Amino acid sequence: MVILLIYHQLSIxxxxxxxxxxxxxxxxxxxxxxxxxxxxxxxxVGANVGIGLEASKHFARMQPARLIIACRSEAKGKAALAEIEQETGYNGCELWIVDLAKFASVTAFADKFEKEGGDLHILVMNAAIALPIYQPTSDGWETVLVYLIFCARSYDSYLRFRLQVNYLATSLLSLLLIPQLVAAGRKSSTPSRMVIVSSGVLYWITPAEEVKTSSKPLKTLGSEDWCIPEHMRSRYPESKLLNLFFVRALTDRLQTITPLSAVAVTPGFCYSQLRRVWYEKPTFSFAKIALAIQERLLAWTPEQGSRQLVFGAVGGRDNEENMKGGFVSSHGRLVEVADFVLSDEGRKMQDTVWKETIDILRGVSDKIAPIVQDYLVVPDSSIN
Incomplete structure (x- = not known):
């Protein structure tokens, strides 16, 4: 075990x-x-099962004044509330409903928080959804296919991730809650934290040339024409890359005196309800067998994965500047991001994705433009 730990330290x-x-x-x-x-x-957000639920339990044990869990399903959310209270003894947990597949639900949630939520000290964006079929959201955004390790030749077993849920709606809600996060940071001795769940798989991705050079990479990735097998191997890592881009681009644009730190986190490979559709399909698949073997040999429990989310939310206070825009590894420490992210190409794509994201979200909520104007600046290094 000592050798493994030394090797892992060197590998970063x-x-x-x-x-x-x-x-x-x-x-x-x-x-x-x-x-x-x-x-x-x-x-x-995304707290009724898995790492989101386990992270909520850890937060409950720290006795916050308010712990709000945001879920799509009221029934599952109520079950999570009961489980949190039973296991931690904390009775200050609240259930709020939000459906990230509907922009209207996200903006309504943000409006409610503005009226009833007060200041916000910690935001954890953990929600994601996976579907076994191609399906656009009601807002017109196409799904993005997910490719999982060991499945390179199993095109029949691809999953489709909602680009809207996993990236656009996550970015929308994060931006809309900036005023509450900043207000809390200004009244506190420590900056507020925005934690967005990414993944270590982004180390293994370099986007296709058509995506890197596109003036609208999100539109390209979200289009049905792009959802063909030859492009699908990289789709899940690409979706996680977008989350990291958002955190780093936001950090570049937050004023240095703004008491808010945005952090990206990889929870590691954990047992997850996200992959339940793999096992719900009655058909035989080598991919299902490979996934089951991978889980048995490598997967952590959701509680173990949740520790990284908690570190992103409350850890590293002794060096807050390093936490800003940082990437928390699956062992609860900051690590250097992927080579592509640090490259000139990566930086250019990051700025292009940011511009397209803001353009899209301005059309969703009339509050985005004022928030960008009041809380963000154009960095000197930006190409925009």
Missing amino acids: IMKYSFLDYVIGQWSALPLVETADLSGKTVLV
Whole structure:
């Protein structure tokens, strides 16, 4: 185990390989980070199952003034409330409903929070959805296919991820809640935290040339024409790359004196309800067998994965500047991001994605433009 830990420490300065991933999954995890959250408000989006639920339990044990869990299903949300209270003894948890597949639901949630939520000290954006069929959202955004490890030749078993849920709606809600996050940071001795769940798989992706050079990469990735097998191997890593781009682009544009830190997190490979559709399909598939083997050999429990979310929310306070725009690894520490993200090409694509994202979301909510104007600046390094 000592050898594994030493190798994993060294691997963060090298190209992150599949072997690094395996060794990381077999390495011991640090204990969950703790903090005094008395007087604080914590919001976890996507909290009824998995790592979101387990992170909420950890936050509940820290006794915040308010812990809001945001879920799409009221029934599942109520079950999560009961489980949190039963396991932690905390009775200050609230259930709010939001459906990230509907922009109207997201804006309504943000409006409600503006009226009833007060200041917001910690925001954890953990929601995601996977579907086994091609399906556009009601707002007209196409789905994005997910490719999972070990499935390179199993085109029949691809899953489709909603670009709207996993990226656009996540970015929309994060931006709409900036005023509440900043207000809390200004009244507190520590900056507020925005935590967005990404993934370590982004180390293995370099977007296709057509995507990198597109003036509208989101439109390209979300189009049905792009959802063909030859492009699908990279689709899931691309969706996680977008989340990291958002965190880094937002950090570049937050004024240095703004008391808000945006952080991207990879929880590691965990047992997850997100992949339940793989097992619900009655047909035989080598991909299902490969996934089951991978889970048995490598997967962490949701509680173990949740520790990274908690670290992103309350850890690293001794060096807050490093946390801003940082990427928290699956072992609860900051690591260098993928080579492509740091490259000139990556930086250019990051700025292009940011511009397209803001253009899209301005059409969704009339509050986006004022928030961008009042809280963000154009960085000197921006190409826009």
